[in-house]
Amino acid sequence: MYISLSNTPEHRDGSPHPATRGRGARTVSSTVISLGIVSLLTDVSSESVAAILPLYITGVLGLSTIVFGFLDGLNQGVSALVRIGGGFMSDRYDQPKWVAFTGYALAAVARAGLLFASGAATLTAVITADRIGKGIRTAPRDALICAASAPEILGRSFGVHRTLDNLGAAVGPLLAFFILLLIPDGFHTVFVASLAFAVIGVVVLGVLVPNLHRWTQASTGPTGAADSAQPKRRFDWATVTAGPMRRVLAAAGILGLLTVGDGFVYLVLQARSDFAALWFPLMYVGTNVAFLALAIPLGRLSDRIGRARVYVFGHVSLLAVYLVAAMPVADVAATVACLILLGAFYASTDGVLAALASQLTSRETRGTGIAAAQTVVALTRFAAAAGFGLLWHAVGPETSMFIVAGLLVVAIPLATAILWPCLSIARPLDEAAHPDDDEEGSGS
Numbered sequence: 401m402y403i404s405l406s407n408t409p410e411h412r413d414g415s416p417h418p419a420t421r422g423r424g425a426r427t428v429s430s431t432v433i434s435l436g437i438v439s440l441l442t443d444v445s446s447e448s449v450a451a452i453l454p455l456y457i458t459g460v461l462g463l464s465t466i467v468f469g470f471l472d473g474l475n476q477g478v479s480a481l482v483r484i485g486g487g488f489m490s491d492r493y494d495q496p497k498w499v500a501f502t503g504y505a506l507a508a509v510a511r512a513g514l515l516f517a518s519g520a521a522t523l524t525a526v527i528t529a530d531r532i533g534k535g536i537r538t539a540p541r542d543a544l545i546c547a548a549s550a551p552e553i554l555g556r557s558f559g560v561h562r563t564l565d566n567l568g569a570a571v572g573p574l575l576a577f578f579i580l581l582l583i584p585d586g587f588h589t590v591f592v593a594s595l596a597f598a599v600i601g602v603v604v605l606g607v608l609v610p611n612l613h614r615w616t617q618a619s620t621g622p623t624g625a626a627d628s629a630q631p632k633r634r635f636d637w638a639t640v641t642a643g644p645m646r647r648v649l650a651a652a653g654i655l656g657l658l659t660v661g662d663g664f665v666y667l668v669l670q671a672r673s674d675f676a677a678l679w680f681p682l683m684y685v686g687t688n689v690a691f692l693a694l695a696i697p698l699g700r701l702s703d704r705i706g707r708a709r710v711y712v713f714g715h716v717s718l719l720a721v722y723l724v725a726a727m728p729v730a731d732v733a734a735t736v737a738c739l740i741l742l743g744a745f746y747a748s749t750d751g752v753l754a755a756l757a758s759q760l761t762s763r764e765t766r767g768t769g770i771a772a773a774q775t776v777v778a779l780t781r782f783a784a785a786a787g788f789g790l791l792w793h794a795v796g797p798e799t800s801m802f803i804v805a806g807l808l809v810v811a812i813p814l815a816t817a818i819l820w821p822c823l824s825i826a827r828p829l830d831e832a833a834h835p836d837d838d839e840e841g842s843g844s
Contacts, residue, residue: 431548432557434608435541436564441601442504443565445511445594446530447572451684452580456587457523467520471527478528479535480778487539487771491764496540496547497611499767503537504605506530508598514591539771542751546758546766547612554758555707558751559699563692566746570688577682644760644822645769648708649776651815652753655715656780658808660788662687662742668725668797669735683739690743691750698747699755707756708822712815714748717741719808726801753777760822 457463457471486503490496510530517523542558549557576590583589666683702710721741724734754770761769791800816823 428553428557428560429548431609431612432545432561433564434604435544436561438504438601438605438609439541439561439565440568440571441597441604442507443568444572444575445597445601446507446534447569447684448576448590448597449511449514449572449594451573451576452587452590460585460587461518461523463520471520471523478531479538480775480782482532482535483539483771483775483778484768485771486536487543487767487769490540490543490767495611496543496767497605497609500537500540500544501602501605503533503535503540504598504602505533506536507533508595508602509533511591511595511598514594515588538774539767542754542758542770543767544609544612546755546770551759553703554755555699555702555710555752556696557699558755559696559747562695562699562747562751566688566692566695570685570692573682573685645757645772647818647822648753648756648760648773651712651818652773653776653780654811654818655808655815656777657784657787658804658811659715659718659777659781659784660804661781661785664785664788664792664797665721665725665738665742668801669738671797672728683735686736686739687742687746690740691746692743694744694747695751698744699751702748702752702755706823707752707759708819710748711752711756712812712819714745714752715808715812715815717744717748719805719812721745722801722805722808726798726805728798756822 453471457467486499490499493499507530510526510533513522513526513529517526545557545561546554575593579586579590579593662684669683698710698714718741721738724737724741727734753773757769757773758766788800788804791803795803
């Protein structure tokens with residue numbers, strides 16, 4: 401992997417910037433690296449808190465598991481409600497950096513609120529603010545990654561970003577683990593450390609990341625002068641809700657309904673394995689380490705064979721997770737296999753879906769398109785988690801896993817058929833066709 405020391409945005413017409421041609425086509429923009437560092441710092445902040453919050457709520461504050469379930473639902477669902485708004489504001493005002501900055505800053509303020517939260521009401525306000533911040537920042541940040549990357553290495557760029565992001569997600573729980581190991585009642589110490597990392601992340605974003613505007617990424621002619629002759633196209637909601645994007649949203653929704661939360665997988669493993677029970681707090685670390693190792697290779701693979709193909713492949717990996725978790729094999733190998741397969745699932749779907757959505761929307765609607773895909777995934781996964789909880793209560797954990805695995809066996813071919821025109825797509829919509837072109841033609 402090569403990392404450039406300068407930004408390498410694409411031209412307005414969708415062609416690669418000159419800096420990305422030849423050997424430079426293998427480079428990853430410094431903007432992507434800077435955004436990855438911001439995400440790393442923010443994930444250290446958020447995941448250090450997430451690793452101890454269940455124990456803090458139920459053990460220290462003495463609140464009921466019903467309250468924790470409500471707060472966990474907020475944690476899963478609130479960000480989905482504002483993602484499209486964040487993407488739309490980024491597109492409408494062409495200010496992706498500052499929309500993302502608002503989201504990161506709001507999350508940092510929420511970290512400060514944890515130091516004073518002592519009951520269900522204040523925790524609800526803090527978690528809601530944190531998740532709103534996450535919802536606001538995600539699509540504009542991913543739009544910045546797209547703007548700073550040549551189309552042919554977009555999957556790799558997202559892979560690099562997600563690698564740094566998940567390095568933070570692995571370090572966060574370890575930080576909390578060692579703080580509590582040294583200071584048994586050091587929950588507020590974890591909160592202070594979390595706030596410090598969040599503030600540093602906001603500063604890095606404000607200082608190091610440029611605000612890449614769509615229309616200042618001008619093409620240059622032989623004389624080096626900017627070509628500003630091409631007119632701006634207006635924001636068009638049809639680009640987000642019709643054509644090939646409609647296929648992506650439908651497939652993501654179907655597969656999202658069969659994506660149960662990681663916690664359920666870990667609980668199934670914990671129920672039958674002493675290894676899983678002993679290391680339960682660090683299972684999230686194991687999954688994130690696998691994600692970290694696979695994000696760049698699978699991102700590069702998506703650049704070569706198509707992002708829709710890799711996205712579908714990721715759900716084959718998820719199917720394997722369900723089957724391994726449900727089978728009566730109580731040993732270390734089964735637990736490790738589940739963590740690796742779960743990491744492969746996230747590495748094949750998270751950044752890859754954002755890259756695919758950016759290909760199938762125009763530059764004017766890029767942030768909104770990415771947000772729409774992420775919103776569909778967030779809402780359907782929230783529904784999947786709620787439904788699986790009821791199924792678990794009715795028939796037990798292993799049977800529930802087998803049922804969901806069976807449904808996923810049907811859903812994967814169905815999603816593949818829906819995405820069929822998009823499976824071999826290799827160029828962004830701006831470069832391949834105008835949004836008003838025929839649906840099948842623009843998705844091929």
